[in-house]
Amino acid sequence: MSGPKSRKPLADSVAVHDQVYDAIRQALITGRIAPGVGVSLRSLAAELGVSPMPIRDAVRRLVAERALEINPANKRLSVPSLTAGRLEQLSMARLWVEPELAARAAPHADAALIKRLRELDAAVDEALKLGDVDAYMTANHDFHFALYQRAGAEVLLAMAGGLWLQIGPFMRVVFGRVGADGLVADRHAEAMEALKVQDAEGARRAIAADLSEGMDKMRAAVEAGR
Amino acid sequence: MSGPKSRKPLADSVAVHDQVYDAIRQALITGRIAPGVGVSLRSLAAELGVSPMPIRDAVRRLVAERALEINPANKRLSVPSLTAGRLEQLSMARLWVEPELAARAAPHADAALIKRLRELDAAVDEALKLGDVDAYMTANHDFHFALYQRAGAEVLLAMAGGLWLQIGPFMRVVFGRVGADGLVADRHAEAMEALKVQDAEGARRAIAADLSEGMDKMRAAVEAGR
DNA sequence: CTCCAAAAACTGTGATCACAGTTTGCGGGG
DNA sequence: CCCCGCAAACTGTGATCACAGTTTTTGGAG
Numbered sequence: 001m002s003g004p005k006s007r008k009p010l011a012d013s014v015a016v017h018d019q020v021y022d023a024i025r026q027a028l029i030t031g032r033i034a035p036g037v038g039v040s041l042r043s044l045a046a047e048l049g050v051s052p053m054p055i056r057d058a059v060r061r062l063v064a065e066r067a068l069e070i071n072p073a074n075k076r077l078s079v080p081s082l083t084a085g086r087l088e089q090l091s092m093a094r095l096w097v098e099p100e101l102a103a104r105a106a107p108h109a110d111a112a113l114i115k116r117l118r119e120l121d122a123a124v125d126e127a128l129k130l131g132d133v134d135a136y137m138t139a140n141h142d143f144h145f146a147l148y149q150r151a152g153a154e155v156l157l158a159m160a161g162g163l164w165l166q167i168g169p170f171m172r173v174v175f176g177r178v179g180a181d182g183l184v185a186d187r188h189a190e191a192m193e194a195l196k197v198q199d200a201e202g203a204r205r206a207i208a209a210d211l212s213e214g215m216d217k218m219r220a221a222v223e224a225g226r
Numbered sequence: 227m228s229g230p231k232s233r234k235p236l237a238d239s240v241a242v243h244d245q246v247y248d249a250i251r252q253a254l255i256t257g258r259i260a261p262g263v264g265v266s267l268r269s270l271a272a273e274l275g276v277s278p279m280p281i282r283d284a285v286r287r288l289v290a291e292r293a294l295e296i297n298p299a300n301k302r303l304s305v306p307s308l309t310a311g312r313l314e315q316l317s318m319a320r321l322w323v324e325p326e327l328a329a330r331a332a333p334h335a336d337a338a339l340i341k342r343l344r345e346l347d348a349a350v351d352e353a354l355k356l357g358d359v360d361a362y363m364t365a366n367h368d369f370h371f372a373l374y375q376r377a378g379a380e381v382l383l384a385m386a387g388g389l390w391l392q393i394g395p396f397m398r399v400v401f402g403r404v405g406a407d408g409l410v411a412d413r414h415a416e417a418m419e420a421l422k423v424q425d426a427e428g429a430r431r432a433i434a435a436d437l438s439e440g441m442d443k444m445r446a447a448v449e450a451g452r
Numbered sequence: 453c454t455c456c457a458a459a460a461a462c463t464g465t466g467a468t469c470a471c472a473g474t475t476t477g478c479g480g481g482g
Numbered sequence: 483c484c485c486c487g488c489a490a491a492c493t494g495t496g497a498t499c500a501c502a503g504t505t506t507t508t509g510g511a512g
Contacts, residue, residue, distance in 0.1 A: 015301075015495070040463065053496050056464085060283050064290035066384060074504060075241075075464055089381035096322050155315035155392070158292060159385070166381070241465070266493065279466050282494090300474060301494055 017054035020044075021061055028067050028079065028165060030137045031172020038078045039068070067165040082170055087222055090167045091215040097160050098144065098211055102191065103204040104151035109195040116146050117195070121188045133175050137168070143188060144207075147195070167218075174221045187213065243280035246270075247287055251391060254293050254305065256363045257398020264304045265294070293391040308396055313448055316393045317441040321434060323386050324370070328417065328433040330377035332426040340422060342372050347414045359401050363394070369414060370433075373421075393444075400447045413439065 024044065027033045041059065045052040059077065062068040069080045080086070105113075120143040127136035141164060148157055187210035194202030250270070253259045267285065271278040285303065288294040295306040306312070346369040353362035367390060374383055413436035420428030 017495080042462075042464095051497050052464095053498090056283070057286050057495085060286040061290040064287040066381070070464090076504085077464085085379075086381060089379050092326075093323070093382065093385065097319070100318075153311075153315050155292070155312060156319065159319065243465080268492075268494095277467050278494095279468090283465085296494090302474085303494085 015054070016050055017057035020048055020050065020054050021058035023048060024058055024062060025067065025165060026138075028062075029141060029168035030134045031169050031175075032134070033079050033169075035079045035169040035173070036081045038076055040077060062165075065162045065165055067162075067168075079169060080166070082173060082222055084219070084222055087167075087170060087215075087219060090163055090170075091211075091219070094160070094163050094167065094215070095208060095211055097156055097163065098148065099204040099208040101148040101151045101153060101156055101160055102207040103200040104153055104156075105147050105149075106195055106198050106200040106203040108150045108152065109198055109203075113146070113150055114192060114196060117143060117188075117192055120146060121192070124188065133172070136175075137171060147191070147203075147207075170218045170222070171214075174218050241280070242276055243283035246274055246276065246280050247284035249274060250284055250288060251293065252364075254288075254391060255367060255394035256360045257395050257401075258360070259305050259395075261305045261395040261399070262307045264302055266303060288391075291388045291391055293388075293394075305395060306392070308399060308448055310445070310448055313393075313396055313441070313445060316389055316396075317437075317445070320386070320389050320393065320441070321437055323382055323389065324374065324437055325430040325434040327374040327377045327379060327382055327386055329426040329430040330379055330382075331373050331375075332421055332424050332429040334376045334378065335421040335424055335429075339372070339376055340418060343369060343414075343418055343421070346372060347418070350414065359398070362401075363397060373417070373429075373433075396444050396448070397440075400444050 024033075033039065041052045041055045044059070045055045048055070059068060063070055063077075066080065069078050070076070071078060120139055123139035124136060124143060127133075127139055144164075145157075145161070148160055151157065187206050191203055191206035191210065194206055250259075259265065267278045267281050270285070271281045274281070285294060289296055289303075292306065295304050296302070297304065346365055349365035350362060350369060353359075353365055370390075371383075371387070374386055377383065413432050417429055417432035417436065420432055
């Protein structure tokens with residue numbers, strides 16, 4: 001109304017291939033698509049109700065992020081299988097980059113962040129109580145990345161996102177074998193305490209411990225499952 | 227010849243989009259495409275003599291690897307600009323993952339690897355002497371990754387590859403400002419000495435020092451150039 | 453029932469076209 | 483000379499089709 005020039009260059013409309021990317025990514029993170037199974041462009045297209053074209057874009061991106069695999073022999077798509085070696089490398093990488101992000105975010109922690117984290121942690125606990133695996137995975141992911149985003153480290157944040165995407169399928173396997181209540185979220189409280197006083201090293205330690213415990217459980221599950 | 231069934235399912239023919247990927251990747255690593263400049267699918271297609279379709283696939287991959295950027299406003303493509311923050315994050319990440327790869331590769335070092343590394347290091351020196359920037363970049367890249375590949379750590383290797391891709395444009399800027407002879411390759415010799423006796427920690431230190439020196443020069447160049 | 457070969461279905465890849473939004477270039481008025 | 487406005491060129495996106503290779507299904511012979 002009163003706007004002299006309603007500068008609205010748009011570019012708002014989210015591209016279809018981005019929506020497709022998010023959909024597949026979510027399915028991968030929550031483990032809805034099991035490791036080892038094959039997928040195809042047209043089947044995904046039919047399932048999501050779009051043409052194969054945006055699927056192609058999204059899949060290309062996911063392959064680059066190693067969240068999907070492409071068989072070099074017949075060029076067919078599949079979700080990467082779980083191996084002990086892969087898990088070990090992913091664990092080590094996460095254990096380096098995520099605590100670093102937490103430490104960098106600590107100085108920028110404010111009341112709004114704490115509040116948001118508390119809500120997400122409550123959602124985590126709620127999902128654990130209900131045994132809702134998908135909800136737990138989503139809430140846990142959102143908790144970590146709401147924190148990491150405050151680090152203002154775009155490159156490291158992208159690395160963490162890629163690692164989480166790759167390790168998502170492992171998590172589902174853990175839940176399938178040991179049950180969701182095998183994981184405790186106490187470290188989240190520890191992290192929030194550190195953030196309240198902007199204690200970077202405390203946040204680093206808390207997140208490192210949180211990851212370490214989770215990864216240990218995954219490793220045990222993978223070793224037991226072979 | 228005694229093979230009962232010469233199983234040869236093929237799948238050899240390299241896809242066009244992979245060739246395109248390599249071409250653009252090489253152009254970025256060697257810095258032939260300057261940071262900040264815009265590119266377009268059709269212009270790349272015309273330059274490489276293919277249809278826009280495989281370009282699209284390759285670009286999608288490079289965007290996922292953060293080697294190319296896509297302006298969220300007008301969705302146009304460009305090479306990411308150099309910022310001190312980006313360089314700092316990339317340095318820190320490289321300084322963690324690459325020495326780790328060197329240390330993991332050390333136990334698997336054999337005479338063939340040493341020989342190959344010596345050749346590549348000679349190529350590095352040769353390129354430095356001639357002032358051939360492209361040749362130096364290529365040889366230096368090949369030296370590092372010939373070593374890293376022996377680590378047998380696919381996930382970490384891919385991370386290192388992605389980081390190198392992102393930092394490539396920075397290197398070219400350094401050469402443009404301080405000259406190629408500003409960089410010494412002595413650390414390569416130090417690394418090879420450690421590899422001869424399969425000294426993992428020695429290899430780790432040598433590669434860390436090599437990177438550290440290079441990144442310092444880049445940082446100085448970036449700070450001086452603003 | 454077993455085994456093998458032909459056919460049908462499905463796979464990723466690449467090309468071409470249409471479309472809407474953005475940028476650029478050019479011309480004319482002030 | 484400056485600046486505004488319109489048109490042409492260019493941008494990424496999505497759909498559709500064709501093709502070659504692979505897998506799966508099918509059907510018939512032994």
